[in-house]
Amino acid sequence: MVTLRFAFAAVIAASAGIGGCAGSAFAQQPAIPDAVAAKGEHVALTVHAEGAQVYDCKAGEGGKLAWQFREPIATLIQDGKTVGRHYAGPTWENVDGSRVVGKLAGRADGATPSDIPWLKLDVTESSGAGALAGIATVQRINTKGGQFAGPCDRAGATYAAPYAADYVFLRK
Numbered sequence: 001m002v003t004l005r006f007a008f009a010a011v012i013a014a015s016a017g018i019g020g021c022a023g024s025a026f027a028q029q030p031a032i033p034d035a036v037a038a039k040g041e042h043v044a045l046t047v048h049a050e051g052a053q054v055y056d057c058k059a060g061e062g063g064k065l066a067w068q069f070r071e072p073i074a075t076l077i078q079d080g081k082t083v084g085r086h087y088a089g090p091t092w093e094n095v096d097g098s099r100v101v102g103k104l105a106g107r108a109d110g111a112t113p114s115d116i117p118w119l120k121l122d123v124t125e126s127s128g129a130g131a132l133a134g135i136a137t138v139q140r141i142n143t144k145g146g147q148f149a150g151p152c153d154r155a156g157a158t159y160a161a162p163y164a165a166d167y168v169f170l171r172k
Contacts, residue, residue, distance in 0.1 A: 030142060033108035036120035038137040041170035045131055049074040049086055049167055052160035053116060053146040057153070065152045067159065076167065083131075090121065092138065092167065096130030100169070102138045116146035116163055132169060139168040 051074025060066040071088035084094040093099040102121030110117055119140040126135060146163025 032139065032141065033118065035106040035108045036118050036139050036141070037106075038120060038139060038170045041137055041172050043168055044135060044171045045078075045169040047076040047078045047083055047167050047169075049076055049163075049165050051075055051086065051163060053148070053163050055148050055159045055161065057155055057157040057159075059155060065155055067148055067150070067152045070158075072163075073160070074163070074165075086167070092132065092169075094128070094131045096128065098128030098130030098132035099126065100132045100135050100138065101125040105137075110143045110147075114145055114147050115143045116140075116165070118143060134171050135169045136172045137170040139170065140165050141168060142166040 051072060053072055054070045055067040056070045057065055058068050060068065072086055072090060074086040075082055076084035076086060076092065076094075082095070084092060086092050089101045091099060091101050100123045103124045104119060105122045106120035108118045117140075119138075121138045121140070123135050123137065126132060143165045144163065146161050146165075148159050148161040150159070
């Protein structure tokens with residue numbers, strides 16, 4: 001079985017083809033569904049993310065094995081440069097040391113069944129005086145990939161599903 005470390009390395013190597021717009025100027029923002037809209041807030045920062053949604057094979061209801069979401073692991077990219085990382089919490093951390101943690105506030109389906117949902121997350125915790133200071137809301141939009149529903153037949157197995165998304169950080 002491939003370990004998570006090696007699976008993640010493969011995800012990073014393959015993820016360049018998923019997003020296709022790493023470092024783009026985000027000139028064409030899509031229509032934001034009402035469920036993830038942040039009315040009255042303004043965009044402070046938009047970054048592209050490339051990484052994986054990590055799932056564990058665990059016993060669920062009734063003891064049946066099923067894939068359960070564990071955490072995201074992603075690199076945040078702006079203008080072709082790494083500007084931060086995204087990980088469990090959910091947490092977004094900028095290279096300047098600023099950091100925010102969010103809590104789910106809304107969701108809308110991705111464009112296809114293989115795309116993770118678009119999300120609206122209210123910031124519940126923040127630290128640092130950098131780019132993420134004063135952020136009230138995070139939106140995850142333009143998702144590609146990240147869903148996984150393959151066979152789960154060995155408890156303890158881990159799968160890293162490649163994904164890409166844009167994260168929009170908003171202030172009131």
